[in-house]
Amino acid sequence: MxxxxxxxxxxxxxxxxxxxxxxxxxxxxxxxxxxxxxxxxxxxxxxxxxxxxxxxxxxxxxxxxxxxxxxxxxxxxxxxxxxxxxxxxxxxxxxxxxxxxxxxxxxxxxxxxxxxxxxxxxxxxxxxxxxxxxxxxxxxxxxxxxxxxxxxxxxxxxxxxxxxxxxxxxxxxxxxxxxxxxxxxxxxxxxxxxxxxxxxxxxxxxxNFNAAAATVICHGVSVHPGTAKNKLVNAMNIAARFQMMMPADETPETTEGYEGFYHLSTMTSSVARTELHYILRDFDQEGLACRKAFMEQQVAALNSELKKGRVELILRDNYSxxxxxxxxxxxxxxxxxxxxxxxxxxxxxxxxxxxxxxxxxxxxxxxxxxxxxxxxxxxxxxxxxxxxxxxxxxxxxxxxxxxxxxxxxx
CATH class of the missing domain: 3.40.630.10 (Zn peptidases)
Incomplete structure:
Protein backbone atom coordinates (compact mmCIF):
# COMPACT_ATOMS: atom_id res chain seq x y z
CA MET A 1 0.00 0.00 0.00
CA ASN A 208 -27.53 1.13 -14.51
CA PHE A 209 -29.80 3.63 -16.19
CA ASN A 210 -30.97 3.29 -19.74
CA ALA A 211 -29.91 6.63 -21.15
CA ALA A 212 -30.92 8.99 -23.93
CA ALA A 213 -30.13 12.58 -24.82
CA ALA A 214 -32.67 15.13 -26.04
CA THR A 215 -31.98 18.46 -27.70
CA VAL A 216 -34.89 20.88 -27.92
CA ILE A 217 -34.27 23.66 -30.46
CA CYS A 218 -36.51 26.70 -30.23
CA HIS A 219 -36.55 28.92 -33.33
CA GLY A 220 -37.35 32.57 -32.86
CA VAL A 221 -37.37 35.73 -34.97
CA SER A 222 -34.94 38.48 -34.07
CA VAL A 223 -36.09 42.04 -34.76
CA HIS A 224 -34.80 45.30 -33.32
CA PRO A 225 -36.71 45.80 -30.07
CA GLY A 226 -37.66 49.31 -31.15
CA THR A 227 -39.75 47.98 -34.04
CA ALA A 228 -40.55 44.54 -32.65
CA LYS A 229 -44.33 44.86 -32.15
CA ASN A 230 -46.04 41.78 -33.64
CA LYS A 231 -42.77 40.75 -35.32
CA LEU A 232 -40.23 39.57 -32.75
CA VAL A 233 -40.47 36.00 -31.50
CA ASN A 234 -38.15 35.37 -28.55
CA ALA A 235 -36.78 31.82 -28.64
CA MET A 236 -35.79 32.08 -25.00
CA ASN A 237 -39.42 32.63 -24.00
CA ILE A 238 -40.42 29.55 -25.98
CA ALA A 239 -37.68 27.57 -24.27
CA ALA A 240 -38.84 28.77 -20.85
CA ARG A 241 -42.39 27.66 -21.65
CA PHE A 242 -41.16 24.25 -22.74
CA GLN A 243 -39.15 23.75 -19.58
CA MET A 244 -42.19 24.64 -17.49
CA MET A 245 -44.07 21.84 -19.30
CA MET A 246 -41.61 19.25 -17.98
CA PRO A 247 -42.47 17.32 -14.77
CA ALA A 248 -40.99 19.24 -11.81
CA ASP A 249 -41.01 16.12 -9.62
CA GLU A 250 -39.00 13.97 -12.07
CA THR A 251 -35.60 15.62 -11.91
CA PRO A 252 -32.30 14.43 -10.40
CA GLU A 253 -32.82 16.52 -7.27
CA THR A 254 -36.23 14.94 -6.58
CA THR A 255 -35.52 11.27 -7.36
CA GLU A 256 -33.50 8.38 -5.97
CA GLY A 257 -33.08 4.60 -6.18
CA TYR A 258 -34.86 3.20 -9.22
CA GLU A 259 -36.67 6.44 -10.09
CA GLY A 260 -35.88 7.92 -13.49
CA PHE A 261 -35.72 11.57 -14.46
CA TYR A 262 -35.48 14.36 -17.01
CA HIS A 263 -32.50 16.66 -16.51
CA LEU A 264 -31.93 19.99 -18.21
CA SER A 265 -28.14 19.89 -18.22
CA THR A 266 -27.08 22.83 -20.42
CA MET A 267 -28.55 25.48 -22.67
CA THR A 268 -27.41 28.02 -25.23
CA SER A 269 -29.68 30.97 -25.73
CA SER A 270 -30.41 33.92 -27.96
CA VAL A 271 -33.52 35.59 -29.30
CA ALA A 272 -33.28 33.82 -32.65
CA ARG A 273 -32.33 30.35 -31.43
CA THR A 274 -32.23 28.65 -28.06
CA GLU A 275 -31.16 25.07 -27.43
CA LEU A 276 -32.06 23.04 -24.36
CA HIS A 277 -29.98 19.93 -23.75
CA TYR A 278 -31.61 17.23 -21.63
CA ILE A 279 -30.53 13.82 -20.45
CA LEU A 280 -33.26 11.21 -19.94
CA ARG A 281 -32.75 8.30 -17.56
CA ASP A 282 -34.80 5.24 -16.63
CA PHE A 283 -33.89 1.76 -15.40
CA ASP A 284 -36.57 0.23 -17.60
CA GLN A 285 -36.42 0.41 -21.40
CA GLU A 286 -40.18 0.86 -21.58
CA GLY A 287 -39.90 3.71 -19.10
CA LEU A 288 -37.26 5.42 -21.22
CA ALA A 289 -39.45 5.02 -24.29
CA CYS A 290 -42.30 6.71 -22.41
CA ARG A 291 -40.05 9.61 -21.48
CA LYS A 292 -39.04 10.13 -25.09
CA ALA A 293 -42.69 9.93 -26.19
CA PHE A 294 -43.64 12.50 -23.53
CA MET A 295 -41.11 14.98 -24.87
CA GLU A 296 -42.39 14.42 -28.40
CA GLN A 297 -45.93 15.14 -27.19
CA GLN A 298 -44.89 18.40 -25.50
CA VAL A 299 -43.06 19.57 -28.62
CA ALA A 300 -46.12 18.77 -30.74
CA ALA A 301 -48.39 20.63 -28.31
CA LEU A 302 -46.20 23.73 -28.33
CA ASN A 303 -45.88 23.68 -32.11
CA SER A 304 -49.65 23.46 -32.55
CA GLU A 305 -50.07 26.52 -30.36
CA LEU A 306 -47.27 28.60 -31.86
CA LYS A 307 -46.31 27.70 -35.39
CA LYS A 308 -45.36 24.41 -36.94
CA GLY A 309 -41.60 23.93 -36.84
CA ARG A 310 -41.04 26.57 -34.17
CA VAL A 311 -39.81 23.85 -31.77
CA GLU A 312 -37.62 20.98 -32.89
CA LEU A 313 -36.65 17.81 -30.99
CA ILE A 314 -33.63 15.59 -31.57
CA LEU A 315 -33.43 12.33 -29.58
CA ARG A 316 -30.40 10.06 -29.30
CA ASP A 317 -29.95 6.84 -27.33
CA ASN A 318 -26.73 6.62 -25.30
CA TYR A 319 -26.45 3.35 -23.38
CA SER A 320 -28.58 0.59 -21.90
Whole structure:
Protein backbone atom coordinates (compact mmCIF):
# COMPACT_ATOMS: atom_id res chain seq x y z
CA MET A 1 0.00 0.00 0.00
CA UNK A 2 3.01 2.31 0.33
CA UNK A 3 2.75 3.53 -3.24
CA UNK A 4 -1.04 3.89 -3.35
CA UNK A 5 -1.34 7.48 -2.15
CA UNK A 6 1.79 8.53 -4.03
CA UNK A 7 0.34 7.16 -7.27
CA UNK A 8 -2.99 8.83 -6.74
CA UNK A 9 -1.48 12.23 -6.01
CA UNK A 10 0.73 11.97 -9.09
CA UNK A 11 -2.22 11.14 -11.35
CA UNK A 12 -4.45 13.97 -10.11
CA UNK A 13 -1.63 16.45 -10.74
CA UNK A 14 -2.13 15.83 -14.48
CA UNK A 15 -5.06 17.73 -15.99
CA UNK A 16 -6.95 15.13 -18.03
CA UNK A 17 -10.41 16.67 -18.17
CA UNK A 18 -12.37 15.56 -21.24
CA UNK A 19 -14.05 17.99 -23.64
CA UNK A 20 -17.49 17.19 -25.11
CA UNK A 21 -17.10 19.93 -27.73
CA UNK A 22 -14.15 18.15 -29.35
CA UNK A 23 -15.03 15.13 -31.50
CA UNK A 24 -11.46 13.81 -31.58
CA UNK A 25 -10.42 10.80 -29.50
CA UNK A 26 -9.15 11.47 -26.97
CA UNK A 27 -10.86 14.83 -26.70
CA UNK A 28 -7.96 16.48 -24.83
CA UNK A 29 -4.18 16.29 -24.94
CA UNK A 30 -4.00 15.94 -21.17
CA UNK A 31 -5.47 12.46 -21.38
CA UNK A 32 -2.63 11.40 -23.66
CA UNK A 33 -0.16 12.93 -21.21
CA UNK A 34 -1.57 10.76 -18.44
CA UNK A 35 -1.76 7.73 -20.74
CA UNK A 36 1.91 8.02 -21.66
CA UNK A 37 2.84 8.30 -17.98
CA UNK A 38 0.82 5.18 -17.20
CA UNK A 39 2.27 3.36 -20.20
CA UNK A 40 5.75 3.78 -18.78
CA UNK A 41 4.58 2.72 -15.33
CA UNK A 42 3.06 -0.47 -16.75
CA UNK A 43 6.32 -1.24 -18.51
CA UNK A 44 8.31 -0.55 -15.35
CA UNK A 45 6.12 -3.04 -13.50
CA UNK A 46 7.09 -5.65 -16.08
CA UNK A 47 3.65 -6.25 -17.58
CA UNK A 48 3.35 -7.72 -21.05
CA UNK A 49 1.44 -6.49 -24.07
CA UNK A 50 1.63 -2.88 -22.98
CA UNK A 51 -0.05 -0.98 -25.79
CA UNK A 52 -1.16 2.65 -26.09
CA UNK A 53 -3.04 3.24 -29.33
CA UNK A 54 -3.51 6.49 -31.20
CA UNK A 55 -6.94 7.03 -29.62
CA UNK A 56 -5.59 6.96 -26.08
CA UNK A 57 -6.67 3.44 -25.09
CA UNK A 58 -4.05 1.77 -22.90
CA UNK A 59 -3.94 -1.98 -22.32
CA UNK A 60 -1.58 -4.42 -20.63
CA UNK A 61 -1.58 -7.90 -19.07
CA UNK A 62 -0.19 -9.59 -15.99
CA UNK A 63 0.45 -13.22 -17.05
CA UNK A 64 -0.99 -16.08 -15.02
CA UNK A 65 1.23 -17.78 -12.45
CA UNK A 66 -0.72 -21.05 -12.39
CA UNK A 67 -0.29 -24.15 -14.55
CA UNK A 68 -3.99 -24.86 -15.05
CA UNK A 69 -6.53 -22.96 -17.18
CA UNK A 70 -8.16 -19.94 -15.54
CA UNK A 71 -10.37 -17.46 -17.41
CA UNK A 72 -8.65 -14.14 -18.02
CA UNK A 73 -10.35 -11.36 -16.06
CA UNK A 74 -9.97 -7.62 -16.50
CA UNK A 75 -9.93 -4.43 -14.48
CA UNK A 76 -10.80 -1.16 -16.19
CA UNK A 77 -10.68 2.52 -15.20
CA UNK A 78 -10.94 5.77 -17.13
CA UNK A 79 -8.30 8.47 -17.35
CA UNK A 80 -10.45 11.54 -17.92
CA UNK A 81 -12.12 13.70 -15.30
CA UNK A 82 -15.53 15.31 -15.68
CA UNK A 83 -16.07 18.63 -17.46
CA UNK A 84 -18.43 19.71 -14.66
CA UNK A 85 -15.61 21.33 -12.66
CA UNK A 86 -12.00 22.21 -13.37
CA UNK A 87 -9.41 19.47 -13.09
CA UNK A 88 -6.43 21.79 -13.56
CA UNK A 89 -3.99 22.64 -10.76
CA UNK A 90 -5.61 20.29 -8.27
CA UNK A 91 -4.45 21.00 -4.71
CA UNK A 92 -5.50 18.07 -2.51
CA UNK A 93 -5.44 18.16 1.26
CA UNK A 94 -5.24 15.26 3.68
CA UNK A 95 -7.39 15.31 6.81
CA UNK A 96 -5.89 12.71 9.11
CA UNK A 97 -7.99 10.87 11.68
CA UNK A 98 -11.18 12.83 10.96
CA UNK A 99 -13.16 13.36 14.16
CA UNK A 100 -16.26 15.06 12.82
CA UNK A 101 -17.41 18.58 12.07
CA UNK A 102 -16.85 20.78 9.05
CA UNK A 103 -13.72 20.37 6.95
CA UNK A 104 -12.38 23.67 5.61
CA UNK A 105 -11.45 23.41 1.94
CA UNK A 106 -8.37 25.52 1.38
CA UNK A 107 -8.31 29.07 2.72
CA UNK A 108 -11.65 30.20 1.32
CA UNK A 109 -15.18 29.89 2.65
CA UNK A 110 -15.88 26.45 1.17
CA UNK A 111 -16.41 23.64 3.68
CA UNK A 112 -17.22 19.96 3.55
CA UNK A 113 -20.03 19.68 6.07
CA UNK A 114 -21.66 16.58 7.59
CA UNK A 115 -24.90 18.53 7.56
CA UNK A 116 -24.82 18.58 3.76
CA UNK A 117 -23.02 15.23 3.45
CA UNK A 118 -24.21 12.97 6.30
CA UNK A 119 -21.94 10.12 5.13
CA UNK A 120 -19.09 11.99 6.85
CA UNK A 121 -20.62 10.96 10.18
CA UNK A 122 -19.66 7.36 9.40
CA UNK A 123 -16.06 8.23 8.58
CA UNK A 124 -14.74 9.24 12.00
CA UNK A 125 -11.17 8.01 12.39
CA UNK A 126 -10.63 7.82 8.64
CA UNK A 127 -8.03 9.68 6.64
CA UNK A 128 -9.84 11.84 4.10
CA UNK A 129 -8.42 13.43 0.95
CA UNK A 130 -10.36 16.49 -0.20
CA UNK A 131 -9.95 19.31 -2.68
CA UNK A 132 -9.07 22.89 -1.75
CA UNK A 133 -12.51 24.02 -2.88
CA UNK A 134 -11.44 25.34 -6.29
CA UNK A 135 -11.36 22.16 -8.41
CA UNK A 136 -12.63 18.63 -8.38
CA UNK A 137 -10.29 16.03 -6.90
CA UNK A 138 -10.08 13.53 -9.74
CA UNK A 139 -10.79 10.42 -7.66
CA UNK A 140 -13.27 9.70 -10.44
CA UNK A 141 -11.49 7.79 -11.82
CA UNK A 142 -7.81 8.24 -10.99
CA UNK A 143 -8.42 6.46 -7.71
CA UNK A 144 -9.47 3.43 -9.73
CA UNK A 145 -6.28 3.58 -11.77
CA UNK A 146 -4.13 3.86 -8.63
CA UNK A 147 -5.98 0.98 -6.98
CA UNK A 148 -5.65 -1.34 -9.97
CA UNK A 149 -1.93 -0.69 -10.37
CA UNK A 150 -1.25 -1.01 -6.66
CA UNK A 151 -3.07 -4.36 -6.64
CA UNK A 152 -1.05 -5.50 -9.66
CA UNK A 153 2.17 -4.41 -7.96
CA UNK A 154 1.16 -6.38 -4.86
CA UNK A 155 0.45 -9.52 -6.88
CA UNK A 156 3.84 -9.24 -8.58
CA UNK A 157 5.54 -8.87 -5.20
CA UNK A 158 3.65 -11.86 -3.78
CA UNK A 159 3.88 -14.71 -6.30
CA UNK A 160 2.50 -17.08 -3.67
CA UNK A 161 -0.91 -15.54 -4.48
CA UNK A 162 -2.11 -17.57 -7.46
CA UNK A 163 -3.99 -15.89 -10.28
CA UNK A 164 -4.86 -16.26 -13.94
CA UNK A 165 -4.20 -13.72 -16.67
CA UNK A 166 -5.22 -10.24 -15.53
CA UNK A 167 -6.01 -7.74 -18.26
CA UNK A 168 -5.79 -4.02 -17.56
CA UNK A 169 -7.52 -1.32 -19.57
CA UNK A 170 -7.48 2.45 -19.15
CA UNK A 171 -9.90 4.39 -21.34
CA UNK A 172 -10.32 8.02 -22.43
CA UNK A 173 -13.46 10.18 -22.55
CA UNK A 174 -15.69 8.08 -20.29
CA UNK A 175 -17.11 11.20 -18.67
CA UNK A 176 -18.48 12.42 -22.00
CA UNK A 177 -19.99 9.06 -22.90
CA UNK A 178 -17.35 7.86 -25.35
CA UNK A 179 -15.16 5.63 -23.21
CA UNK A 180 -16.17 2.40 -24.95
CA UNK A 181 -16.42 3.83 -28.48
CA UNK A 182 -13.09 2.43 -29.66
CA UNK A 183 -12.39 -0.18 -27.01
CA UNK A 184 -11.17 -3.37 -28.68
CA UNK A 185 -12.75 -6.17 -26.63
CA UNK A 186 -11.03 -8.93 -28.57
CA UNK A 187 -7.61 -7.33 -28.14
CA UNK A 188 -8.28 -6.80 -24.43
CA UNK A 189 -8.55 -10.56 -24.04
CA UNK A 190 -10.63 -10.93 -20.86
CA UNK A 191 -13.67 -13.17 -20.51
CA UNK A 192 -15.21 -10.70 -18.09
CA UNK A 193 -14.04 -7.56 -16.33
CA UNK A 194 -14.77 -5.08 -13.56
CA UNK A 195 -14.71 -1.33 -13.86
CA UNK A 196 -13.21 0.16 -10.71
CA UNK A 197 -15.26 3.34 -10.90
CA UNK A 198 -17.74 3.22 -8.03
CA UNK A 199 -18.20 5.27 -4.89
CA UNK A 200 -18.17 4.43 -1.16
CA UNK A 201 -16.72 1.22 0.29
CA UNK A 202 -18.70 -1.88 -0.66
CA UNK A 203 -20.49 -0.63 -3.74
CA UNK A 204 -21.05 -3.42 -6.26
CA UNK A 205 -23.18 -2.48 -9.23
CA UNK A 206 -24.38 -4.45 -12.20
CA UNK A 207 -27.38 -2.44 -13.31
CA ASN A 208 -27.53 1.13 -14.51
CA PHE A 209 -29.80 3.63 -16.19
CA ASN A 210 -30.97 3.29 -19.74
CA ALA A 211 -29.91 6.63 -21.15
CA ALA A 212 -30.92 8.99 -23.93
CA ALA A 213 -30.13 12.58 -24.82
CA ALA A 214 -32.67 15.13 -26.04
CA THR A 215 -31.98 18.46 -27.70
CA VAL A 216 -34.89 20.88 -27.92
CA ILE A 217 -34.27 23.66 -30.46
CA CYS A 218 -36.51 26.70 -30.23
CA HIS A 219 -36.55 28.92 -33.33
CA GLY A 220 -37.35 32.57 -32.86
CA VAL A 221 -37.37 35.73 -34.97
CA SER A 222 -34.94 38.48 -34.07
CA VAL A 223 -36.09 42.04 -34.76
CA HIS A 224 -34.80 45.30 -33.32
CA PRO A 225 -36.71 45.80 -30.07
CA GLY A 226 -37.66 49.31 -31.15
CA THR A 227 -39.75 47.98 -34.04
CA ALA A 228 -40.55 44.54 -32.65
CA LYS A 229 -44.33 44.86 -32.15
CA ASN A 230 -46.04 41.78 -33.64
CA LYS A 231 -42.77 40.75 -35.32
CA LEU A 232 -40.23 39.57 -32.75
CA VAL A 233 -40.47 36.00 -31.50
CA ASN A 234 -38.15 35.37 -28.55
CA ALA A 235 -36.78 31.82 -28.64
CA MET A 236 -35.79 32.08 -25.00
CA ASN A 237 -39.42 32.63 -24.00
CA ILE A 238 -40.42 29.55 -25.98
CA ALA A 239 -37.68 27.57 -24.27
CA ALA A 240 -38.84 28.77 -20.85
CA ARG A 241 -42.39 27.66 -21.65
CA PHE A 242 -41.16 24.25 -22.74
CA GLN A 243 -39.15 23.75 -19.58
CA MET A 244 -42.19 24.64 -17.49
CA MET A 245 -44.07 21.84 -19.30
CA MET A 246 -41.61 19.25 -17.98
CA PRO A 247 -42.47 17.32 -14.77
CA ALA A 248 -40.99 19.24 -11.81
CA ASP A 249 -41.01 16.12 -9.62
CA GLU A 250 -39.00 13.97 -12.07
CA THR A 251 -35.60 15.62 -11.91
CA PRO A 252 -32.30 14.43 -10.40
CA GLU A 253 -32.82 16.52 -7.27
CA THR A 254 -36.23 14.94 -6.58
CA THR A 255 -35.52 11.27 -7.36
CA GLU A 256 -33.50 8.38 -5.97
CA GLY A 257 -33.08 4.60 -6.18
CA TYR A 258 -34.86 3.20 -9.22
CA GLU A 259 -36.67 6.44 -10.09
CA GLY A 260 -35.88 7.92 -13.49
CA PHE A 261 -35.72 11.57 -14.46
CA TYR A 262 -35.48 14.36 -17.01
CA HIS A 263 -32.50 16.66 -16.51
CA LEU A 264 -31.93 19.99 -18.21
CA SER A 265 -28.14 19.89 -18.22
CA THR A 266 -27.08 22.83 -20.42
CA MET A 267 -28.55 25.48 -22.67
CA THR A 268 -27.41 28.02 -25.23
CA SER A 269 -29.68 30.97 -25.73
CA SER A 270 -30.41 33.92 -27.96
CA VAL A 271 -33.52 35.59 -29.30
CA ALA A 272 -33.28 33.82 -32.65
CA ARG A 273 -32.33 30.35 -31.43
CA THR A 274 -32.23 28.65 -28.06
CA GLU A 275 -31.16 25.07 -27.43
CA LEU A 276 -32.06 23.04 -24.36
CA HIS A 277 -29.98 19.93 -23.75
CA TYR A 278 -31.61 17.23 -21.63
CA ILE A 279 -30.53 13.82 -20.45
CA LEU A 280 -33.26 11.21 -19.94
CA ARG A 281 -32.75 8.30 -17.56
CA ASP A 282 -34.80 5.24 -16.63
CA PHE A 283 -33.89 1.76 -15.40
CA ASP A 284 -36.57 0.23 -17.60
CA GLN A 285 -36.42 0.41 -21.40
CA GLU A 286 -40.18 0.86 -21.58
CA GLY A 287 -39.90 3.71 -19.10
CA LEU A 288 -37.26 5.42 -21.22
CA ALA A 289 -39.45 5.02 -24.29
CA CYS A 290 -42.30 6.71 -22.41
CA ARG A 291 -40.05 9.61 -21.48
CA LYS A 292 -39.04 10.13 -25.09
CA ALA A 293 -42.69 9.93 -26.19
CA PHE A 294 -43.64 12.50 -23.53
CA MET A 295 -41.11 14.98 -24.87
CA GLU A 296 -42.39 14.42 -28.40
CA GLN A 297 -45.93 15.14 -27.19
CA GLN A 298 -44.89 18.40 -25.50
CA VAL A 299 -43.06 19.57 -28.62
CA ALA A 300 -46.12 18.77 -30.74
CA ALA A 301 -48.39 20.63 -28.31
CA LEU A 302 -46.20 23.73 -28.33
CA ASN A 303 -45.88 23.68 -32.11
CA SER A 304 -49.65 23.46 -32.55
CA GLU A 305 -50.07 26.52 -30.36
CA LEU A 306 -47.27 28.60 -31.86
CA LYS A 307 -46.31 27.70 -35.39
CA LYS A 308 -45.36 24.41 -36.94
CA GLY A 309 -41.60 23.93 -36.84
CA ARG A 310 -41.04 26.57 -34.17
CA VAL A 311 -39.81 23.85 -31.77
CA GLU A 312 -37.62 20.98 -32.89
CA LEU A 313 -36.65 17.81 -30.99
CA ILE A 314 -33.63 15.59 -31.57
CA LEU A 315 -33.43 12.33 -29.58
CA ARG A 316 -30.40 10.06 -29.30
CA ASP A 317 -29.95 6.84 -27.33
CA ASN A 318 -26.73 6.62 -25.30
CA TYR A 319 -26.45 3.35 -23.38
CA SER A 320 -28.58 0.59 -21.90
CA UNK A 321 -28.95 -1.19 -18.57
CA UNK A 322 -26.15 -3.76 -18.30
CA UNK A 323 -28.21 -6.01 -16.03
CA UNK A 324 -29.53 -8.14 -18.89
CA UNK A 325 -25.97 -8.83 -20.04
CA UNK A 326 -24.47 -9.53 -16.60
CA UNK A 327 -27.22 -11.58 -14.91
CA UNK A 328 -26.66 -14.60 -17.21
CA UNK A 329 -23.19 -14.82 -15.61
CA UNK A 330 -23.96 -14.86 -11.86
CA UNK A 331 -20.52 -16.18 -10.93
CA UNK A 332 -19.05 -12.78 -11.86
CA UNK A 333 -21.10 -11.11 -9.14
CA UNK A 334 -20.63 -13.95 -6.64
CA UNK A 335 -16.85 -13.78 -6.99
CA UNK A 336 -16.93 -10.04 -6.27
CA UNK A 337 -19.24 -10.48 -3.27
CA UNK A 338 -17.05 -13.27 -1.89
CA UNK A 339 -13.92 -11.17 -2.29
CA UNK A 340 -15.52 -8.28 -0.40
CA UNK A 341 -16.71 -10.46 2.45
CA UNK A 342 -13.25 -12.00 2.81
CA UNK A 343 -11.81 -8.48 2.97
CA UNK A 344 -14.26 -7.48 5.75
CA UNK A 345 -16.27 -5.34 3.36
CA UNK A 346 -20.05 -5.53 3.37
CA UNK A 347 -21.26 -5.73 -0.25
CA UNK A 348 -23.58 -2.86 -1.06
CA UNK A 349 -25.44 -3.93 -4.19
CA UNK A 350 -27.22 -0.97 -5.71
CA UNK A 351 -28.13 0.42 -9.13
CA UNK A 352 -25.86 2.97 -10.76
CA UNK A 353 -27.75 6.22 -11.17
CA UNK A 354 -25.61 6.96 -14.19
CA UNK A 355 -23.49 4.91 -16.53
CA UNK A 356 -19.99 3.55 -16.84
CA UNK A 357 -17.81 2.12 -19.56
CA UNK A 358 -18.93 -1.23 -18.18
CA UNK A 359 -22.50 -0.71 -19.33
CA UNK A 360 -21.56 -0.41 -22.98
CA UNK A 361 -18.78 -2.98 -22.75
CA UNK A 362 -21.28 -5.50 -21.41
CA UNK A 363 -23.29 -5.10 -24.60
CA UNK A 364 -20.06 -5.47 -26.61
CA UNK A 365 -19.54 -8.98 -25.22
CA UNK A 366 -17.52 -8.15 -22.08
CA UNK A 367 -19.73 -8.51 -18.97
CA UNK A 368 -18.48 -5.76 -16.71
CA UNK A 369 -19.91 -4.92 -13.24
CA UNK A 370 -18.62 -1.95 -11.28
CA UNK A 371 -16.57 -1.97 -8.05
CA UNK A 372 -16.13 0.76 -5.44
CA UNK A 373 -13.15 3.12 -5.22
CA UNK A 374 -13.90 4.67 -1.82
CA UNK A 375 -14.78 8.05 -3.31
CA UNK A 376 -17.68 10.45 -2.67
CA UNK A 377 -19.30 13.48 -4.34
CA UNK A 378 -17.79 12.99 -7.78
CA UNK A 379 -17.81 15.76 -10.41
CA UNK A 380 -17.56 18.73 -8.06
CA UNK A 381 -15.43 20.72 -5.67
CA UNK A 382 -16.77 18.74 -2.69
CA UNK A 383 -15.34 15.48 -4.01
CA UNK A 384 -13.39 13.44 -1.47
CA UNK A 385 -12.04 9.95 -0.91
CA UNK A 386 -10.79 8.01 2.08
CA UNK A 387 -7.43 6.31 2.20
CA UNK A 388 -9.11 3.39 3.95
CA UNK A 389 -11.58 3.03 1.07
CA UNK A 390 -8.77 3.01 -1.47
CA UNK A 391 -6.87 0.39 0.49
CA UNK A 392 -9.95 -1.83 0.70
CA UNK A 393 -10.42 -1.52 -3.06
CA UNK A 394 -6.86 -2.78 -3.55
CA UNK A 395 -7.48 -5.70 -1.20
CA UNK A 396 -10.69 -6.65 -3.04
CA UNK A 397 -8.98 -6.57 -6.45
CA UNK A 398 -6.20 -8.84 -5.16
CA UNK A 399 -8.70 -11.21 -3.53
CA UNK A 400 -10.82 -11.29 -6.69
CA UNK A 401 -7.80 -12.37 -8.73
CA UNK A 402 -6.91 -15.02 -6.15
CA UNK A 403 -10.45 -16.37 -5.76
CA UNK A 404 -10.98 -16.60 -9.52
CA UNK A 405 -7.92 -18.80 -9.83
CA UNK A 406 -9.01 -20.85 -6.83
CA UNK A 407 -12.48 -21.38 -8.31
CA UNK A 408 -10.99 -23.03 -11.39
CA UNK A 409 -8.36 -25.15 -9.63
CA UNK A 410 -8.80 -28.83 -10.37
Missing amino acids: DNLIERFLQYISIDSQSNPANSQCPSTEGQLTLARYLEQELKDLGLVGVDLDSNGYLMARLPANVDYPVPAIGFIAHMDTAPDASGKDVHPQLVENYQGGDIALGIGDEVLSPIQYPELNGLHGHNIITTDGTTLLGADNKAGIAEILTAIEYLIAHPEIKHGDICIGFTPDEEIGRGADRFDVQKFGAQWAYTVDGGPIGELEYE NMREMVEPHPHIIELAKQAMVECDVKPLIKPIRGGTDGARLSFMGLPCPNLFTGGHNFHGIHEFITLEGMEKAVEVIVKLAENTASAYRR
